[in-house]
Amino acid sequence: MQGFLKFFVTINVFLTIYCDNDQQRKEEHGYCEKTDDGVTCDNDDNLRLTRLDGGQIGDVRTFTVDDGRKLEMKTLNTKPLVFEIEDFLTDKECDHFIKVAKEIGLESSQTEKQSAKRGLQLMDLDSDKALSLTEMKLTIENGYDMYFDDEDVIEMYKELKLDPNNDNIITQEELTISPKELANYLNGYIKKHPEKHSRYSRQAWLYPDQSTDTVFQKVQKRVSKVVELPLDLIRLSDFQVVTYGVKGHYNAHLDSSKIREGVRCCDRGKYSNCRICRYMTVLFYLNEVTSGGETAFPFANKDSINETEAHLERVHHLYKNCEDASLRVSAKKRKAIIWYNHVIDEETGWMGDVDEFTLHGGCPVTEGEKWIANFWIKTNNDKSLDLEKMKKLPSLK
Ligand SMILES: [Ca+2]
Numbered sequence: 001m002q003g004f005l006k007f008f009v010t011i012n013v014f015l016t017i018y019c020d021n022d023q024q025r026k027e028e029h030g031y032c033e034k035t036d037d038g039v040t041c042d043n044d045d046n047l048r049l050t051r052l053d054g055g056q057i058g059d060v061r062t063f064t065v066d067d068g069r070k071l072e073m074k075t076l077n078t079k080p081l082v083f084e085i086e087d088f089l090t091d092k093e094c095d096h097f098i099k100v101a102k103e104i105g106l107e108s109s110q111t112e113k114q115s116a117k118r119g120l121q122l123m124d125l126d127s128d129k130a131l132s133l134t135e136m137k138l139t140i141e142n143g144y145d146m147y148f149d150d151e152d153v154i155e156m157y158k159e160l161k162l163d164p165n166n167d168n169i170i171t172q173e174e175l176t177i178s179p180k181e182l183a184n185y186l187n188g189y190i191k192k193h194p195e196k197h198s199r200y201s202r203q204a205w206l207y208p209d210q211s212t213d214t215v216f217q218k219v220q221k222r223v224s225k226v227v228e229l230p231l232d233l234i235r236l237s238d239f240q241v242v243t244y245g246v247k248g249h250y251n252a253h254l255d256s257s258k259i260r261e262g263v264r265c266c267d268r269g270k271y272s273n274c275r276i277c278r279y280m281t282v283l284f285y286l287n288e289v290t291s292g293g294e295t296a297f298p299f300a301n302k303d304s305i306n307e308t309e310a311h312l313e314r315v316h317h318l319y320k321n322c323e324d325a326s327l328r329v330s331a332k333k334r335k336a337i338i339w340y341n342h343v344i345d346e347e348t349g350w351m352g353d354v355d356e357f358t359l360h361g362g363c364p365v366t367e368g369e370k371w372i373a374n375f376w377i378k379t380n381n382d383k384s385l386d387l388e389k390m391k392k393l394p395s396l397k
């Protein structure tokens with residue numbers, strides 16, 4: 001019996017040492033490495049995306065990271081699953097991200113191209129061949145990504161002489177304006193009121209693979225450790241630094257698209273005829289905001305989601321309705337929050353359906369400024385495409 005026990009203990013020690021070496025090797029070389037036979041990756045067939053178990057709200061898991069610091073990861077919410085890690089970044093790292101973004105130069109997050117992408121579609125919800133104020137607001141939201149109040153719409157009617165009988169309803173006969181004229185008016189208006197856009201901020205992209213910046217690499221390694229995904233998969237994603245001034249906000253949206261077969265995932269910098277594929281979001285807060293700027297999840301913990309009703313209730317409109325969101329996370333320097341935009345497809349073990357409960361956005365900054373970094377972990381729903389990219393990555397230094 002004792003002999004058997006001894007054998008068992010030996011095996012265990014052997015396994016532990018083997019795993020430690022394996023872990024260390026992966027940290028040094030990544031999931032895939034160059035060998036004499038070309039690039040090989042560990043266990044392609046068995047590789048599945050990890051989804052951490054959040055347990056219950058308030059549960060905490062602890063781990064030690066690269067620089068020896070002990071971090072605590074707390075479950076903030078379970079529907080959707082959101083984790084919070086205070087002090088994920090150091091002060092220095094936060095300042096570094098901001099400095100680099102400033103050096104690169106930040107540009108408006110809302111480009112003309114983006115606002116014209118969907119085109120005009122009249123939202124006559126009750127099919128009475130006339131647009132009420134609400135229907136006109138939804139038409140403008142849907143077509144131009146601008147969030148108007150009743151007063152803005154009424155002002156537009158006056159300027160464009162659209163509503164001669166002043167009943168705030170636009171009939172088919174009254175709608176004499178061309179989509180182009182309407183777009184011209186809206187583009188002029190938005191220049192004077194940029195906060196009416198769904199997104200009012202400036203941004204810069206940081207590409208770790210095109211840079212020798214060791215901070216980016218360190219942070220990617222830390223993310224890999226925390227979310228338990230292979231470093232080479234994490235290395236396929238970029239950082240986006242975003243800054244919001246007073247009134248700066250981002251109305252509620254999903255970070256990723258629904259899976260549509262036949263439509264490929266967007267590549268870096270190319271966003272037409274493709275869908276956005278981001279398995280996870282890791283959001284870093286880079287500074288202390290004097291007031292406002294929370295991250296809000298308006299669908300958190302709801303029983304079900306009715307998109308049309310939500311639009312009519314204007315729950316996406318965080319610039320106005322942030323207080324109503326059922327989950328709000330305060331912006332705090334060094335903190336990271338993490339969530340899964342997609343569930344896992346049980347069959348493939350890879351990216352499955354989008355989780356609509358992750359709808360979220362940035363509440364308006366009311367005083368000071370806000371700096372964040374988005375780190376969207378990009379994956380395809382087709383695992384082989386991601387493995388292909390992982391194999392092409394240059395070796396880690
Ligand atoms: Ca109508």
Ligand SMILES: [Ca+2]
Nearest residue numbers: 163167169170
């Ligand atoms: Ca009228």
